[in-house]
Amino acid sequence: MVETRARKFMRSLLAALAGLLMSAHLLAAPPQDSLAQRVIACTACHGQEGRAAPDGYHPRIAGKPSLYLFNQLVNFREGRRRYGPMVYLVDHLSDDYLREIAEHFAAIDLPYPAPAPARDAPALLSLGEMLALKGDESRKLPARAACHGRTLTGVAPAIPGLLGLPRDYLKGQLGAWANGQRRAHAPDCMADIARALTPQDVSAVAAWISSRPVPVPAKAADTLPAPLPQECGSVPR
Amino acid sequence: MLGRWLLFLVVLLGGLAAGVAWLNVAGEAPVAAGATPANGTPEQVARGEYLVRVGNCMTCHTARGGTPWAGGRGIATPFGTVYAGNLTPDPDTGLGRWSADHFWRAMHHGRSADGRLLYPAFPYPDMSRVTREDSDAIYFYLRTLPPVRQAATPHALDFPYGTQAALAVWRALFFRPGGFEPDASRSAEWNRGAYLVRGLGHCAACHGGRNPFGATPERGMSLDGGLIPMRNWYAPALTAPEQAGVADWEADHVVALLRDGTSPRGSALGPMADVVYRSLQHLREDDLRAIAVFLKSLPQQRSAASSRKAPDPAQLEAGAGLYETHCADCHGKNGEGARSATGATMVPPLAGNRTVTMEPPANLIRVIVHGGFLPATRGNPRPFGMPPYGLVLTDAEIAALASFMRTSWGHAAGEVRPQEVARFRGGTGE
Numbered sequence: 001m002v003e004t005r006a007r008k009f010m011r012s013l014l015a016a017l018a019g020l021l022m023s024a025h026l027l028a029a030p031p032q033d034s035l036a037q038r039v040i041a042c043t044a045c046h047g048q049e050g051r052a053a054p055d056g057y058h059p060r061i062a063g064k065p066s067l068y069l070f071n072q073l074v075n076f077r078e079g080r081r082r083y084g085p086m087v088y089l090v091d092h093l094s095d096d097y098l099r100e101i102a103e104h105f106a107a108i109d110l111p112y113p114a115p116a117p118a119r120d121a122p123a124l125l126s127l128g129e130m131l132a133l134k135g136d137e138s139r140k141l142p143a144r145a146a147c148h149g150r151t152l153t154g155v156a157p158a159i160p161g162l163l164g165l166p167r168d169y170l171k172g173q174l175g176a177w178a179n180g181q182r183r184a185h186a187p188d189c190m191a192d193i194a195r196a197l198t199p200q201d202v203s204a205v206a207a208w209i210s211s212r213p214v215p216v217p218a219k220a221a222d223t224l225p226a227p228l229p230q231e232c233g234s235v236p237r
Numbered sequence: 238m239l240g241r242w243l244l245f246l247v248v249l250l251g252g253l254a255a256g257v258a259w260l261n262v263a264g265e266a267p268v269a270a271g272a273t274p275a276n277g278t279p280e281q282v283a284r285g286e287y288l289v290r291v292g293n294c295m296t297c298h299t300a301r302g303g304t305p306w307a308g309g310r311g312i313a314t315p316f317g318t319v320y321a322g323n324l325t326p327d328p329d330t331g332l333g334r335w336s337a338d339h340f341w342r343a344m345h346h347g348r349s350a351d352g353r354l355l356y357p358a359f360p361y362p363d364m365s366r367v368t369r370e371d372s373d374a375i376y377f378y379l380r381t382l383p384p385v386r387q388a389a390t391p392h393a394l395d396f397p398y399g400t401q402a403a404l405a406v407w408r409a410l411f412f413r414p415g416g417f418e419p420d421a422s423r424s425a426e427w428n429r430g431a432y433l434v435r436g437l438g439h440c441a442a443c444h445g446g447r448n449p450f451g452a453t454p455e456r457g458m459s460l461d462g463g464l465i466p467m468r469n470w471y472a473p474a475l476t477a478p479e480q481a482g483v484a485d486w487e488a489d490h491v492v493a494l495l496r497d498g499t500s501p502r503g504s505a506l507g508p509m510a511d512v513v514y515r516s517l518q519h520l521r522e523d524d525l526r527a528i529a530v531f532l533k534s535l536p537q538q539r540s541a542a543s544s545r546k547a548p549d550p551a552q553l554e555a556g557a558g559l560y561e562t563h564c565a566d567c568h569g570k571n572g573e574g575a576r577s578a579t580g581a582t583m584v585p586p587l588a589g590n591r592t593v594t595m596e597p598p599a600n601l602i603r604v605i606v607h608g609g610f611l612p613a614t615r616g617n618p619r620p621f622g623m624p625p626y627g628l629v630l631t632d633a634e635i636a637a638l639a640s641f642m643r644t645s646w647g648h649a650a651g652e653v654r655p656q657e658v659a660r661f662r663g664g665t666g667e
Contacts, residue, residue, distance in 0.1 A: 030575050079301035092511050092612040097618060
């Protein structure tokens with residue numbers, strides 16, 4: 001529950017309702033003996049086929065790299081990420097099944113909706129763009145693009161894309177990483193980066209990234225442009 | 238005159254203290270001064286490895302995401318949080334200096350190697366029925382673990398529960414070291430099942446309920462059901478046909494529920510799903526069958542008819558509408574559920590489902606609020622999941638929905654009030 005805040009909570013209520021209604025209508029009765037039927041517990045909040053709910057919080061999972069999704073499911077189960085509803089759902093599911101669920105959502109290729117137009121000050125957006133594309137060597141902040149792919153759509157199999165994520169979710173995750181509420185396999189490169197960001201940096205990066213259109217196709221790159229600038233425990237070497 | 242009363246009071250208190258002290262050491266053989274750590278044979282180690290699965294020991298003795306067996310998991314109780322200890326053979330922070338005698342004393346008498354009394358969050362009222370041979374096997378298995386240096390997290394108990402004196406009084410009232418007495422009039426299989434259920438399996442820790450002092454009734458012999466403190470799940474009575482009694486089930490179905498988490502007669506939810514996932518699915522078939530034979534033999538007592546009011550028509554109508562919108566696509570218009578082409582349960586039926594009609598309605602409310610998956614097991618490796626509705630429906634809506642289900646399809650279990658939803662929806666996850 002740590003990742004929610006009161007404001008988001010109300011919005012997620014509405015969005016989850018929308019998601020549920022959608023899934024209820026689109027899932028033709030009778031229930032099918034399929035993986036899509038098995039995982040309706042996921043799509044209730046993450047939107048039909050995992051395309052993200054319009055609540056500005058529950059993120060898209062469709063088309064994310066499969067190892068990234070698998071790592072997150074395991075992180076919830078093993079306490080490195082804390083969000084009550086997720087922990088409860090995955091608590092007694094096996095690695096094999098979680099991997100299959102991750103691969104199911106990773107294989108879904110759906111177009112992204114257009115981003116919400118940015119209403120922020122140009123100075124904030126250009127700070128966000130600078131941090132995202134170039135980083136800040138003086139503060140040991142690598143460019144986002146160095147890890148999350150040239151087009152910020154991720155790198156298979158473990159690094160997620162950033163484009164298309166809601167601003168509140170991005171801010172929430174960077175905050176959770178900075179204060180230790182979200183963790184990844186050690187060495188936790190994202191925790192180091194999040195701790196080096198000021199609150200203004202976080203706002204700027206979240207504003208800029210969430211305002212960018214997602215390129216077509218939005219698939220993650222197959223390889224990194226260069227070796228990772230720092231070691232990350234979630235990424236196989 | 239006052240002096241005589243004072244003397245009487247002092248003698249009385251002294252006598253009580255002596256009684257408590259005596260009850261805390263009665264029957265306890267002192268650990269021999271020369272008792273030292275020792276290692277077992279490969280057979281003993283293998284037996285111990287199996288037995289710790291039966292006892293589900295690792296689940297509490299491992300923090301979420303932490304090093305297995307190194308302790309640190311907090312067990313929330315109404316009296317505060319008790320942290321499980323490090324069972325790896327680290328000499329300073331684990332069991333490295335313990336002998337098999339020390340380990341037996343902890344299992345059988347609830348006393349640590351340093352002489353301190355242990356908190357009954359470690360279910361030693363049940364473990365006390367484990368044989369010396371099995372206790373030794375578990376000890377020898379734990380000796381083979383890689384030692385992990387991880388100091389115990391101090392318990393966070395409210396006053397006075399954190400004191401050894403309070404614990405001694407509790408033990409004097411509610412704990413006697415036991416042993417398992419086989420019933421000669423029953424089969425070896427029945428006795429094996431009773432030993433597993435009442436001993437290592439510590440089923441009574443949840444299914445026995447708890448009194449206001451946190452003790453299991455009848456020294457852990459009751460299996461009459463109870464609300465699990467803090468977690469707010471209801472562990473149904475194994476002695477009531479309208480709860481979790483299995484007297485009229487086929488033994489195969491009981492085995493399937495314990496091993497796979499699902500069966501033609503019902504499935505494992507909440508904490509029981511966890512027990513199936515971490516413990517029961519790893520048991521040998523003969524042990525599962527023995528448990529089934531024992532559970533089927535428990536005398537069944539139907540509870541008194543529900544005294545709940547029937548829901549009022551407005552609540553019922555609201556509930557019917559919510560059911561149609563959120564539930565009917567999967568669970569069916571008449572609560573019939575859905576089966577796959579091979580006859581396996583995909584979506585459980587709600588009509589005739591004991592979780593729907595059970596008193597109290599805690600589990601029905603919690604399933605609606607939290608959704609969830611059955612445990613992933615060899616027999617059911619890809620379970621179906623239900624979405625959580627707690628983010629979507631208000632307490633009043635969940636109450637209406639539950640009331641509708643409890644009074645439809647031949648059910649007559651009465652209304653659920655929104656205050657009950659508020660009471661039962663929350664709870665600690667651990």
